[in-house]
Amino acid sequence: xxxxxxxxxxxxxxxxxxxxxxxxxxxxxxxxxxxxxxxxxxxxxxxxxxxxxxxxxxxxxxxxxxxxxxxxxxxxxxxxxxxxxxxxxxxxxxxxxxxxxxxxxxxxxxxxxxxxxxxxxxxxxxxxxxxxxxxxxxxxxxxxxxxxxxxxxxxxxxxxxxxxxxxxxxx
Amino acid sequence: xxxxxxxxxxxxxxxxxxxxxxxxxxxxxxxxxxxxxxxxxxxxxxxxxxxxxxxxxxxxxxxxxxxxxxxxxxxxxxxxxxxxxxxxxxxxxxxxxxxxxx
Numbered sequence: 001x002x003x004x005x006x007x008x009x010x011x012x013x014x015x016x017x018x019x020x021x022x023x024x025x026x027x028x029x030x031x032x033x034x035x036x037x038x039x040x041x042x043x044x045x046x047x048x049x050x051x052x053x054x055x056x057x058x059x060x061x062x063x064x065x066x067x068x069x070x071x072x073x074x075x076x077x078x079x080x081x082x083x084x085x086x087x088x089x090x091x092x093x094x095x096x097x098x099x100x101x102x103x104x105x106x107x108x109x110x111x112x113x114x115x116x117x118x119x120x121x122x123x124x125x126x127x128x129x130x131x132x133x134x135x136x137x138x139x140x141x142x143x144x145x146x147x148x149x150x151x152x153x154x155x156x157x158x159x160x161x162x163x164x165x166x167x168x169x170x171x
Numbered sequence: 172x173x174x175x176x177x178x179x180x181x182x183x184x185x186x187x188x189x190x191x192x193x194x195x196x197x198x199x200x201x202x203x204x205x206x207x208x209x210x211x212x213x214x215x216x217x218x219x220x221x222x223x224x225x226x227x228x229x230x231x232x233x234x235x236x237x238x239x240x241x242x243x244x245x246x247x248x249x250x251x252x253x254x255x256x257x258x259x260x261x262x263x264x265x266x267x268x269x270x271x272x273x
Contacts, residue, residue: 006175010183017187017210021194026202033206040213047224052235059239064209064246071250072202075257085197086266096196104189108182115177116225124229134233146240153244160251
């Protein structure tokens, strides 16, 4: 049962990721990204990380993809009719393809980690108490740093998106 | 209850990362490149959660929290940069943004 669910979700994730890479229309790409994230959230549920699945859907599918769609709407770029793939020399394409395939294949062929058998008890990720305990004891300093990082990111976005009055020497 | 092996999750993570990397390499649109970066981050989180679940430790799960937070901040700043770039240059295609080249 779990195997069937994993196969279905993995197929969904990989196909929608391919959709993100090959989509000509950026909006279609964003929709594929949304589908991919939903599949990943399903995988998190299969791994007993319910909270992370919820947070992934909330932050990524809710906020990030919406932000992407908003920016695509803002920057209407339909005037460009050229293909969406960069012009690379043939040797560069071949080298990149071979390296990518060799890396993936060497991992798939050679990495065999021992997979501990899990019992019927739910995994550690299912317990909210453990998250809270870890976040407020071991990881207290990183949590504060992350809060500060979010503040800085917010200020940075405000500064970046402000209109400059002085017209600079644009090309 | 869990019959899927750890290697299956890791293989999925590797394939997803490779797809995201391929997109970053070949696409011309900056927004699509950004989405492929997100794919790579999500691939890393799959590996973290799988290791955490199979090892029975909490650290990978907590780390995914931080990855999600940093990714959200990164997307906000990156998209703001893209908007500023579009205002200035009227394009977001990476092969037209070559001022440093000549």
